[in-house]
Amino acid sequence: MKRREFLQMTSAAALFPRTAHAGSTPFRFGLTPVFLSNDLEVTERLRSYFAARLGTDVELVTRRTYQEITALVVSGQIDAAWICGYPYVQYREELELLAAPVWRGRSLYQSYLIVPAGRPVDDWTDLRGDVHAFSDPDSNSGYLVTQALLAESGLREQDFFPRTIFTYGHRNVIRAVAAGLCTSGSVDGYVWEVMRATEPALVDQTQVLRKSEWLAFPPLATSRGLQDDKRVRDFRDVLLAMADDPEAASILSQLQLDGFAHCDPAEFDAIATKFATYRRFG
Amino acid sequence: MIARWREIPVTYKVPFIVALLMVAISAVLSERVLDRLSRTQESHIQGLASTYLDGLSSTVLPAVLRQDVWETFDALDRSADAYEALRPIDAVVTGTDGNVLASSDPAMIPSFQPPPEGFLDRYVGTGIQIEKSQEVGYARRDLVYQGLPVGAIHVSFDVSHLFEERREILMTLLLTNGVLALLFGVAGFLIVRQMIGPMRILEDHMRAAASGIAKPISEGLAGRTPSEARRLFEGYNALVEAERERKNLAMRLVEEEKVAGLGRLASGMAHEINNPLGGLLNAVDTLKTHGESEKVRRTSISLIERGLQGIQAVVEAMLSTYRPERQGRSLSRIDFDDIALLVAPELRRRQQRIEWSFNWAGHPELDIPSGPVRQALLNLVLNAIAASPERSEVQINIGVDTRRIHIEVIDAGEGIPADMAVILTDRNPDPILQSGRGLGLWMVRRMVDEVEGSVSISFSQEGHTTVSLELPFGREEKADAA
Numbered sequence: 108m109k110r111r112e113f114l115q116m117t118s119a120a121a122l123f124p125r126t127a128h129a130g131s132t133p134f135r136f137g138l139t140p141v142f143l144s145n146d147l148e149v150t151e152r153l154r155s156y157f158a159a160r161l162g163t164d165v166e167l168v169t170r171r172t173y174q175e176i177t178a179l180v181v182s183g184q185i186d187a188a189w190i191c192g193y194p195y196v197q198y199r200e201e202l203e204l205l206a207a208p209v210w211r212g213r214s215l216y217q218s219y220l221i222v223p224a225g226r227p228v229d230d231w232t233d234l235r236g237d238v239h240a241f242s243d244p245d246s247n248s249g250y251l252v253t254q255a256l257l258a259e260s261g262l263r264e265q266d267f268f269p270r271t272i273f274t275y276g277h278r279n280v281i282r283a284v285a286a287g288l289c290t291s292g293s294v295d296g297y298v299w300e301v302m303r304a305t306e307p308a309l310v311d312q313t314q315v316l317r318k319s320e321w322l323a324f325p326p327l328a329t330s331r332g333l334q335d336d337k338r339v340r341d342f343r344d345v346l347l348a349m350a351d352d353p354e355a356a357s358i359l360s361q362l363q364l365d366g367f368a369h370c371d372p373a374e375f376d377a378i379a380t381k382f383a384t385y386r387r388f389g
Numbered sequence: 390m391i392a393r394w395r396e397i398p399v400t401y402k403v404p405f406i407v408a409l410l411m412v413a414i415s416a417v418l419s420e421r422v423l424d425r426l427s428r429t430q431e432s433h434i435q436g437l438a439s440t441y442l443d444g445l446s447s448t449v450l451p452a453v454l455r456q457d458v459w460e461t462f463d464a465l466d467r468s469a470d471a472y473e474a475l476r477p478i479d480a481v482v483t484g485t486d487g488n489v490l491a492s493s494d495p496a497m498i499p500s501f502q503p504p505p506e507g508f509l510d511r512y513v514g515t516g517i518q519i520e521k522s523q524e525v526g527y528a529r530r531d532l533v534y535q536g537l538p539v540g541a542i543h544v545s546f547d548v549s550h551l552f553e554e555r556r557e558i559l560m561t562l563l564l565t566n567g568v569l570a571l572l573f574g575v576a577g578f579l580i581v582r583q584m585i586g587p588m589r590i591l592e593d594h595m596r597a598a599a600s601g602i603a604k605p606i607s608e609g610l611a612g613r614t615p616s617e618a619r620r621l622f623e624g625y626n627a628l629v630e631a632e633r634e635r636k637n638l639a640m641r642l643v644e645e646e647k648v649a650g651l652g653r654l655a656s657g658m659a660h661e662i663n664n665p666l667g668g669l670l671n672a673v674d675t676l677k678t679h680g681e682s683e684k685v686r687r688t689s690i691s692l693i694e695r696g697l698q699g700i701q702a703v704v705e706a707m708l709s710t711y712r713p714e715r716q717g718r719s720l721s722r723i724d725f726d727d728i729a730l731l732v733a734p735e736l737r738r739r740q741q742r743i744e745w746s747f748n749w750a751g752h753p754e755l756d757i758p759s760g761p762v763r764q765a766l767l768n769l770v771l772n773a774i775a776a777s778p779e780r781s782e783v784q785i786n787i788g789v790d791t792r793r794i795h796i797e798v799i800d801a802g803e804g805i806p807a808d809m810a811v812i813l814t815d816r817n818p819d820p821i822l823q824s825g826r827g828l829g830l831w832m833v834r835r836m837v838d839e840v841e842g843s844v845s846i847s848f849s850q851e852g853h854t855t856v857s858l859e860l861p862f863g864r865e866e867k868a869d870a871a
Contacts, residue, residue: 238501240459270501274459287496288462 133164134338137176137188139243139325152358160345160352161338171275173245183330186339191325193247196379199372203334206346207326207370210297214324214368217296218248220317221284231256231317239268240283240292243275247378252319253293255381258388278302285312297324301363323374327367399585404577408570415566422562423555430551431517434475434526438517438544441472442530445542449482453490453532453540458500461491469493476547478525481508482532484540504543512543524549587618591625598629605629639831646828650771661703661734665696672696706730709763720794720862721754722747724763725787732770740780743770748788755794757862761836766796768829769856773800776854793842796858805830805846805854813837813844813856833858 136157138150150167158165168185170176173194180188181201195202207214220231228234242249257267264271272289274280277298284292296318303310327346333339349355350366359366394402445468452460465480481492481504492498498505511518512529519526526548532540590610597604605626611619672689679685706727729743736742773783781801788795805813812830837844842860849855 238499272458274463279459279463282466283459283462286462286466287494288458288491288500 133166134158134161134342135166135168135185135187136342137168137170137180137185137190139170139173139176139188139190149358149361152361156355156358157342157345161341163338173243177245180328180330183332186333186336187327187329187342189325189327191243191245191247192323192375192378193251193382194245195326195328196375196382197245199375199379201331202328203331204370204372205327205329205339205343206367207324207374208362209350209365209368210324210363212365213321214370214374215321216248216324217321218252218319219294219296219299219315220253220291221281221294221299221313222291222316223284223287224312224314226290226314228316232260234291234316235267237268237290238270238272238288240280240289241271241273242277242280242292242294243273246277246293246295247322247325247381248295248319249277249280249293251378251381251385252322254385256319258384261388263388281310281313285309291316295325304363320377322377323370326370326375400578400582403581404574407577408574411566411570411573415562415570419559419562419566423559426555426558430554431519434548434551435517437472437475438526438528438546441468441475441477442528442542442544444468444471445480445544446530446532449542450532450534450539453482453484454534456484456490458491462493462495462500465491465493476550478545478547480545481543482540483543485538490540508543511545519548521552524552587614587621590614591618591621594625594629598632603629603632642828643832646832650768650829658703658707658734662700665699669693669696702730709759717758717760719754720757720759720762722749724759725766728763728767728770731767732774735771735774739774739777741774741777742782744782744784746784746786748786750789752789755789755862757794757840757860761839762860765833765836765858766798768833769796769798769858772805772829773798773802773854773856776800776802776805778802792861792863794858794860794862796860797855799853799855801853803852803854805856810846813846 134157136154150169154165154167168176168179168188170179173191176185176188177190177194177198179185180190181198187205190202195204210216220234222228222234239253241253244250254264257264272283274283274292277295280289280292280294281299281302283289292313299310299313299315329336329339346367347369349359350368355366397405445464448464448468449461452464461482465482468480469477477493479492479494479498481498482490483504484490487503489498489500489502489504491500498508511520511527517526517528524547526546528544528546530542530544531538532542590606594604594606606622611622614622669692672692675685676689680689709724709727725745725747729745732743770783770785777783777800783801784797784799786795786797786799809827809830812827813834834844837858837860840860842858844859845857847855847857
């Protein structure tokens with residue numbers, strides 16, 4: 108979906124940007140299936156924590172696709188969202204970065220190309236003809252990185268991967284490859300590493316064939332129209348203070364994150380470059 | 390086979406039949422239970438599979454319409470956990486093109502390809518098809534949207550637990566019925582043994598009675614038996630008591646008969662002794678008067694000597710017949726001379742004579758006790774004398790061969806009445822004796838039975854009755870030789 112079409116789709120909502128909130132209106136925070144969105148316990152603890160720190164009700168908004176969450180945050184229908192770097196570079200002008208998660212000391216992660224464990228392949232070019240699993244068409248690690256890789260090599264997706272499926276979740280990519288539904292998949296390296304600890308039986312049925320370069324971690328963003336909103340600012344402060352808050356320690360530990368840090372839009376240039384490569388070739 | 394079956398005691402037969410009946414009943418019951426179970430299980434599994442397919446159809450239909458492989462796989466994958474009771478093995482969704490859209494085991498049945506060869510052949514007909522050899526059930530459901538087919542779901546599931554359950558129930562039935570059959574068999578054995586216990590006691594006593602030792606059943610044995618058996622025992626004891634009294638009576642009668650016979654003989658003997666006594670006294674008077682005459686003296690003394698010898702012979706014969714210590718010696722010709730001497734007075738009284746015929750074959754004596762034979766023959770001869778008219782002749786034939794002595798007593802009268810003759814020949818003459826008649830004949834019969842001989846009676850047209858005895862001798866020697 109092109110950016111213009113996307114904006115047209117969200118224009119009705121954009122006519123009435125929510126620049127202010129009544130005291131009783133809950134703070135709405137969107138979650139893409141970027142990470143462990145299936146873990147209800149983590150999301151509930153996160154919601155409770157934000158509610159306690161913000162002093163208001165917090166509503167977690169989840170949708171099946173990145174696109175739906177991106178549309179909601181760009182249009183200001185939700186106050187903030189944990190989105191992916193790819194939608195961010197697509198809607199950089201409409202979005203304002205709040206913070207980025209810190210994983211293993213840095214706000215960086217990788218995209219993994221995975222195959223079933225024991226599959227005798229040495230190079231990603233051996234995957235030609237595979238049934239390939241992507242996470243989401245708006246995912247950086249679960250789609251864009253692999254598409255950019257193909258584009259950089261002058262390969263067309265339909266020629267290299269005659270059959271592809273979208274699983275709309277990084278965990279689902281791992282499941283699809285582990286079950287043999289797909290013979291390879293593109294997945295978020297952070298999710299794969301976290302799940303290797305939490306669900307080893309599943310993850311051990313896969314193996315990493317290729318790791319991408321380090322890229323900016325999926326950030327938390329708000330719509331430009333809401334960047335000065337007090338609750339949004341408070342929310343950013345809460346995020347930035349989480350690393351030092353003992354009460355947030357167990358949540359961060361569960362997410363295997365160190366905390367949240369300021370983030371510079373320039374960090375997403377590499378992703379923007381991949382997007383450009385992909386668009387140019389496509 | 391039937392004869393062998395009849396030989397098996399009822400103590401074993403009844404429990405065996407009870408156990409056999411239990412086995413037959415359990416076989417029928419087991420068959421009915423398993424048949425019913427099988428139907429219930431199939432109905433249950435049909436219901437479960439139908440519910441499973443209903444749920445799965447509505448879940449996968451939107452994904453199938455979009456040809457969404459992941460969503461279809463996800464639905465199949467999750468449904469396996471949701472329907473554990475059905476134990477799905479695999480589920481395969483095919484599209485209208487016949488290719489697999491998704492399967493629960495993509496490694497075996499991959500997407501975007503036709504199903505494996507022979508796969509669709511398992512899914513024929515409606516409802517569940519159960520492959521008993523593999524213990525797997527197969528079911529198929531068409532996916533229809535707005536009246537148009539958009540694909541189909543094929544599900545296979547493990548039904549081994551159904552067969553396992555059937556096997557377990559069969560084993561339980563076999564085990565339970567086996568134990569019950571065993572218990573009933575053992576209980577039947579004990580009950581029957583308890584029931585026929587009194588019959589055994591009765592049987593043992595009757596067997597003992599048959600071999601001559603009739604004993605009443607003691608109160609100790611009868612006390613533990615049920616009332617029916619107790620009445621039976623009382624009846625048996627009454628019978629034994631009656632038999633004992635009858636035998637005692639017979640023995641008394643025999644003794645009395647002996648005494649009576651002895652009296653008759655004694656009076657005969659007194660007469661026999663009295664006859665020469667007159668001659669002797671006359672001789673003594675002659676000696677007193679004319680004793681000085683040598684010729685008279687010699688003649689009188691000779692007369693006295695012969696008279697005393699006659700008396701001595703009679704006394705000897707009497708002693709041989711009735712002195713117990715003499716009865717055990719072996720039979721010889723002298724015994725028959727004694728009998729002739731003993732019956733002589735009776736012959737004279739009735740003016741009869743005996744014609745003796747001997748074929749002794751040179752035996753000095755025979756290995757058979759003389760007492761009983763003398764007594765028996767004496768009785769037969771006295772009977773023959775009594776039965777024959779006056780001035781008639783009684784014939785006695787004695788023959789001896791290597792193993793037997795044959796004695797025939799032939800009277801000249803009307804013979805022994807038939808009801809009395811059976812005392813000699815009937816297998817069990819005892820009841821006839823109850824009238825107290827025929828004791829002499831009964832003593833003859835007893836002697837013949839004791840020496841294991843035989844007796845027969847024949848009647849001639851002239852009215853003679855012949856009583857024949859055949860008595861074996863030398864039996865003990867033979868037994869020793871053997």
